[in-house]
Amino acid sequence: MILMNDFKAEPPELREAMLNATRRVLESGWYVLGNEVESFEKQWALACGVQRAVGVGNGMDAIEIVLRALNIGPGDEVITTSMTAFATVLAILRAGATPVLADIEPDTALLSLGSAARCISLRTKAVVLVHLYGQVRDMNAWASFCSQHGIALVEDCAQAHLAAWNGKVAGSFGAAGAYSFYPTKNLGALGDAGMVVTRNEALAQRACRLRNYGQSVRYHHPELGLNSRLDEIHAAMLAERLKWLPAFTERRCQIAKAYLSGIQNPAIEQLAAPEEEAAHVYHLFAITCEQREALQTHLQQHHVQSFIHYPIPVHHQEPCRTIQRDPMGLGASERHAATCLSLPCHPQMSDDDVAQVVAAVNGFRGG
């Protein structure tokens, strides 16, 4: 079976380096928010081209912490997409703010600017822009949209590790970026981890406070924060895995290229190619197909695993049925949720695996 992720197939050198990192942390006798975290924060800030990075417990907390650090909360509206991990919208709700869902562009599945414009109100304070599947796109348009309306641009970079558009890296376009290092992400820990990246020193300091109970100096709590600290063991792992990220990303892009040119089947539609090569890091390679269930069964029979990102748009989730949205509806999100399918696209795939996926997809006959 060609799997969606195959961690056990990672290079032995990497696994060895990770074991050594574990030993380093164990022998240091210091396990939460220490030198390993500080060192990895510096490396990640540098990689993103920003001044500051603040390690937190996970990607969802990173979004909540950014919003709270921007003083966005009760009474404030935050525009985002319905085609995302539930965590994006949950983070907005956890910050006490009101999510307003805009629709997507059908050919990229990314947030639609036109739809976002229809969601603007006097209470709008931010857009949480999700770089879905790993793609950064149209950033000048988003930056000017946000500055025009006097609202903050917050990037959900959980799927877009170091995707670069016009020489700038995901997380460096707006007020702040939120990264997740969940194991399956392009850069993943061996558990939960996340990071806030920003050019804004005051925002970074506030994030440092918020991740640690709202503590300013030891035992002083000027505000109510979270417990969302980054562990030393995850930071040490991430630093080792970061060394492999460029090669792993390149492999993802090679696989995506092979799919883009190799998959030719009238029953299947591809999404639009990225504006420039570096702008898509292919966390996921998604296609759409009207007969998705039959395609998924066919792939399974040909030993190709596939997942759906995402089968249920956020506004169809039980607690979100009355959530605010574009007055013209979220039709493109609903259609995408009904037809999208993600194919295996991870760095451990061989050329044979890639060819096998292409052959299996092209061998599908829609009814």
Ligand SMILES: *Cc1c(COP(=O)(O)O)cnc(C)c1O
């Ligand atoms: C994974 C993910 C998150 C949440 O990250 P966690 O670390 O799992 O909390 C948020 N947004 C998107 C788009 C994601 O893919």
